[in-house]
Amino acid sequence: MTRVVLLGPPPGPDTSPTGLRLAALPGSPTVTERLRSQVTSMDPRPATIESGDVAAALRALADVAESATESLFIIPENSVVHDELIYQITKTKRGALALVAKEPRVGVSEEDQDDTEHEEPEPAQEERVPIDEAEPEIGRGRVEGLPVRARIGKSSRIVSVGTAHHGVTRPNAVLLGPLHISARNAPVLAETCRELAAMADLFGDDDDLVQLIVFGLVRNGVSVGLRGRRDLFYRRVTTQEEVNEAGPEMAGMDEDRSRLNYAVKGADGFFTTYFVSTYSRFIARWAARRGLTPNQVTLISIALGVAAAACFATGDRPWMVLGGVLIYFAFVFDCVDGQVARYARKFGVLGAWLDATFDRFKEYVVFAGLAIGWVVSGNSEDIWILALAALGLQSVRHLLDFSFGISNRRKPPAKLPTVPLDAPDDRELRQLLVRRKVERSQGVRGVLKMWTKAGRFRAVHWARKMIVFPIGERFAAIAITAAFFDARITFLTLVIWGSVAAVYTLTGRLMRSLV
Known part of the structure; x- marks a missing residue:
């Protein structure tokens, strides 16, 4: 079994998934209803943590991690995601795994952007200074509303993560949301969350909770693996307009083909x-x-x-x-x-x-x-x-x-x-x-x-x-x-x-x- 943790969005009419409906799907479920039905087989009673107060959310997550005897699957409550992607993430053999997306680059297809198993060349303007000589920075770019404050390379893991207060050398990716932590790393997660809660006043309003968690795990020596969406769908939604776009896009992707390909050993x-x-x-x-x-x-x-x-x-x-x-x-x-x-x-x-x-x-x-x-x-x-x-x-x-x-x-x-x-x-x-x-x-x-x-x-x-x-x-x-x-x-x-x-x-x- 897997302990599921749903991260609720801060209160607000445009960010609450309880009223956002996926009209393109049978029964027009709300975003929350659909996500809860997707994770029920793993955890009939998932924990829900409101993310409005970062310190309180981190302490609540620490409590969940301390009592967990199985792996944890952490996912924002406003996620629209394929069942198959949830399955593939939770079946990983890595001690920790995060879903990421690389910062878009001109001339590179979206499919290649999501193929994060190998290092891709950096944009030409970034190559003026070798990465070993580059200065850390506070990532200001955004992808799908999330701050670009993570660095991934060719090691198939997240190299470093920054915050609004912590610089990272040449950030090139965002942490989309889903995060899987093995049972052996649950104690480290609990300790990390308590450390982060004690320094919550350093974080900015645009710092995402999942980003902060991975920031702490990486600095505490946990190898956080990464994967892209590839041929599956994942997106966070905050408005009905985004939901209306996400539903048809997800329905138009061949989830069964991905499931069939995944059935073959790699x-x-x-x-x-x-x-x-x-x-x-x-x-x-x-x-x-x-x-x-x-x-x-x-x-x-x-x-x-x-x-x-x-x-x-x-x-x-x-x-x-x-x-x-x-x-x-x-x-x-x-x-x-x-x-x-x-x-x-x-x-x-x-x-x-x-x-x-x-x-x-x-x-x-x-x-x-x-x-x-x-x-x-x-x-x-x-x-x-x-x-x-x-x-x-x-x-x-x-x-x-x-x-x-x-x-x-x-x-x-x-x-x-x-x-x-x-x-x-x-x-x-x-x-x-x-x-x-x-x-x-x-x-x-x-x-x-x-x-x-x-x-x-x-x-x-x-x-x-x-x-x-x-x-x-x-x-x-x-x-x-x-x-x-x-x-x-x-x-x-x-x-x-x-x-x-x-x-x-x-x-x-x-x-x-x-x-």
Whole structure:
């Protein structure tokens, strides 16, 4: 569950969302009614905090954070937002995540403005002074009525935030409103809010409450990740005219397409990305709309895997080709079951267990089928040595993957520098970040960082994906070598490529364990 906190606007006829109606939506709900209905599934009784008195609002938020045992989702009450955007923000694995928008620039599309995963070039006039030499400033620009007082860069997190009293070096973004805080950061949020409340007299009338919260979190060492709206809708509204514009604009955006795209893992391998996920998502949507569950799709994948093994066991070329086709589609449906789960929001412990367990089962039963087919074709039984080698190697790799994942989750997140909240600007924070960057660029950390940076090149990115021999590449290797060659070639491919992958992966994990 997630604890929801609604930030109410200051009193006033034009800023109260209780009377602003979304006439473009069925039932013409008010902005508040719609938002409350959207968050009910997460929190049936969301906390509401009036933001008119900043100090009182911060103390009230601190009380909520202190009593929270789950993550917090903070959002202004006058927000018009897609359900899917709320879902994606609250399902983040980041300790903190904020929705941001970059300051508009001439010649850059709105879609690119919202793509905040990578640094974009600054406007030409700002490049007259390098950012390392730029002076902190009080952001005076505004985007969608919000002050431009945040700095974001290529680290996929918010670098610094300012206020009407605190300067920030070259601000380039606004904090739109939605903010997700993990349970582990809730105590820091509570402490931060109390510190901010004690210095509320320093803030200006145009300082937004969410902006102040993130300002405090960043200075207290919390890594606040960022994301843009991308192909989803979010806007704060204060007048009926703005509501009338927001309703049709939101309705005109394809929320279902975004939901479908989000159902596909963003970090899949080369084969999965280009030869499966390009169309498997549409199979997933078709299956979900007809009531098929992820577990039922998993059973289809298992059945196809067993059928492929049976075809391989014949040893005859036509059946070997058919087996290659079947094992390919067994993998397709292995992807589809997860996509159905994410698209239909149907998750369960049984499903996760089935998926992980029977992925291995399909591989190993296919190994047996290939070895049997080789023997019944009149060849040597020595093939079983290769089959056992492939099985043993893959089993060890899965064991290492599992154990490293468990250990890595126990590792506390790296701490960021902290600076006093009353520091007049972000000079000290930026200096500490530069020092941290230099320290992390030395020794083993430096090698890992250099290898990470190399991944920005497309060829290197996909080479790194393929060298680890993920499940997509393994199933593709089995399908192709079995259909066009023989079981011996299949097992040699699995053992050789798998060994290279094991050495590469183990080396990387040993290095990461040392830092």
